[in-house]
Amino acid sequence: MSADPVLGLALRDKGGPAQPLLTVTGLRKHFALPGGFFRRNAAKVRAVDGVSFTVAKGETLGVVGESGCGKSTTARLVARLIEPDAGELVFDGEAVGAQTGLALKDYRRSLQMVFQDSYASLNPRMPVAEAVAYGPQVHGMPARAARQRAYDLLARVGLAPEVFAQRYPHELSGGQRQRVNIARARPAPACRAPAARRPRPRPPACAGSARRRSPGRPSASCGESLSVQGRSGR
Template identity: 50%
Template sequence: MTNQDAVTNEGAPLLKVEGLVKHFPLRKGLFQRTVGAVQAVDGISLEVRAGETLGVVGESGCGKSTMGRLVTRLLEPTAGRIEFEGTDITHLGVAGMRPLRRDVQMIFQDPYSSLNPRHTVGSIVGAPFRLQGITPDGGVKKEVQRLLELVGLSPEHYNRYPHEFSGGQRQRIGIARALALKPKLVVADEPVSALDVSIQAQVVNLLDDLQDELGLTYVIIAHDLSVIRHVSDRIAVMYLGKVVELAGRASLYTGPRHPYTKALLSAVPVPDPARRTKRGRILLKGDVPSPIAPPSGCRFHTRCWKATDVCKQQEPPLLELAPDHRVACHHPEPAADAPADTAKAVGPNR
């Protein structure tokens, strides 16, 4: 996909997800009877527009990575619908997904376990060509060496093994492999969380440059709000398997409407002590409830300082409260909400 294609299709949904659900069954006993389910993803609806970057944030265990594996069809959904370029890919098998693998690729979180230590870099990055039966112009080796240069590595690394590289270099190898077939959509699952802080910015900037150069569309999953702010056009905030807020970057960071989003943003480090004191910190007491038995109504009500009886009884729908700003909350924050000037300690009994 070229930059011109991205401009032409700007605003069109490249990926559309409706009511996406993934429950992992819990089995017990000699006969492995199903006694419950982990509700990892429980009714997500969103769109990813061509040429944009959608950031997905939330606490550990909220279902971000599961959602990423569902939209790339590495996991089979329990319910819901996934469309890519208008085609329903929800239940396509291995054979049906094979042609689409050229257009949808994934960058994995751990650069150490995602690369086979027995294979050379040339074999790893060239694997997509062999699996798809494609011979690029000039041959596989020449194309792999071009890809290595594209991600900031040397063509001479072709015959080396993964153990000879640092974490940041291994992640660049993973990125080269994901870009081999010129995909339209790349899902990056925590692409920098396993890397040293000094290397994270380099990889993030590389992803940014590659998007501009190749016209890529990204879904970037992360728990670091600073990374997400740097790379994203729109941001989806997840809590316990659900999207609680979906908005443009500027709108979300300057005026979060969901209490959970506001609490997350209050935890982002601020280097200026004066601004830090003025903004305050919202402290959420208690742990995230178990996805095996999530709370009734709004799943955040057990930790929310604004919770009322309606929050405990009715699940709030994801509604558009402002242009391109959707929130799932019975008591959303005001649009021009001023930062808190004192720290709040909130718990399940409020």
């Protein structure tokens, strides 16, 4: 895996190519339904119940299922945006959040969500190049280098910097905004319906953008469309 001065943790190959980058075992999350005041045993929704999978280094994993089956909850659990009731996450050989494992702060530098609502995910007052450059600058990259990196990433996802760099989110289509979000994502993006905001004739374009943004790096994508998820490696 290639070197990056800001994202060095995420790009450091600790266990060799044979070791999975992400291993999820027995992931579980149940939500209690609101009940009456005297209800002792509240009903539960089993949003995620015993999910296990691995993502190899350089692999794109697609998760397909009907609406409401738990795909988004699984993605949020993997990103540790919500805490699981049970289960284990192992990132490149290290348990995530364990006392002797990988700290959540370091893990979150290595994996980022790409949400379905592309507009709500971007700052409406920030040009797209500035949005892509913001994360690396926060982590210590010089402003000029971060800006050049943002231009390179925009070009990689099919947005010519000379055309799109200074545009604001409201000046882009839904698919173009989602490409900005993919460009901004860390080396291992977890996407929730990445092509959902694309116009119907070309839904797979955003899915391809994730591969172009970081060729050879892993990603996981959730959605209902077989035509989009069929482009995943697995």
